Amino acid sequence: MDDHYPVRSAFFLLNQVLDAYQKDFGDTWRSANSSQPWPYLKEALEKFQDPAEADKLLKIQRELDETKIILHKTIDSVLDRGEKLDSLVEKSSELSLASKVTFHPTKKTNSCCTLL
Template sequence: MVKIFSLSVVLAPPSGSCTVLSNATDLSSFSFYQRGSVGEFMTFLSRTVAERTPQAEQLAAVIITDQEYPVRPAFSLLTKILDDFTAKVPQSSFSNPSAISFSEINGYIQRYQDPRQADTIMKVQQELDETKIVLHKTIESVLERGEKLDNLVERSTALSAQSKMFYKTAKKQNSCCVIM
């Protein structure tokens, strides 16, 4: 089952420690007693990844998923989050992270649990796969229908030959008698 556990927008200055500006988690797959420590670990991991990854800008987006989540939708989701965050949150508010309100991140984590929503190429690929299955079934039924038609043609030919023989036999039988 593909799953996104955490999405974070992190302020990563060139020197110093990173600060999580906005964060959303989905810890429903963990037990109630594990959720607190798992959430803290994901926040720690997000900050550590942002600190150790060189970036051109001060902002970084971090996603934590299971192994089955595809890479391309994850990167497109991260790009979309950073674009929306920079458009809605002024850079002057980065100095006070508690005042930042970016509630859209919660919608992203819910909406993009299905990677086909994040990646239109995956969505089109799935539609193509479904269409291919339908076409294969249609071709199989056409071939079966063709075999049935061939069978009907053979039966029709045999029936035609039998009716000709019946006609000839009936004609011979009737030639000896006179119908009044």
């Protein structure tokens, strides 16, 4: 393993491999002529290339970090929408005021004319 592999995950892997070996072979390792092939070791090393597979706590932490990133993006987009809504409300108020200013003189101008 290299320096970037988490120590906690490495020890978890070693403990799991030792427990599996003890379960499969018991105390046969003590005899000097015991050289039985053990496919579990190769499988375990391939499986635990990703530290999150070896350490469930690390996997949960990674998922939390990903969720936090998504949450930050969502908050940023909500804030952007809030700013856009404020801008729309301001423009709506300006349009409403402009229509009121235009409506009163138009009403006075139209009141002098009647259709028969």
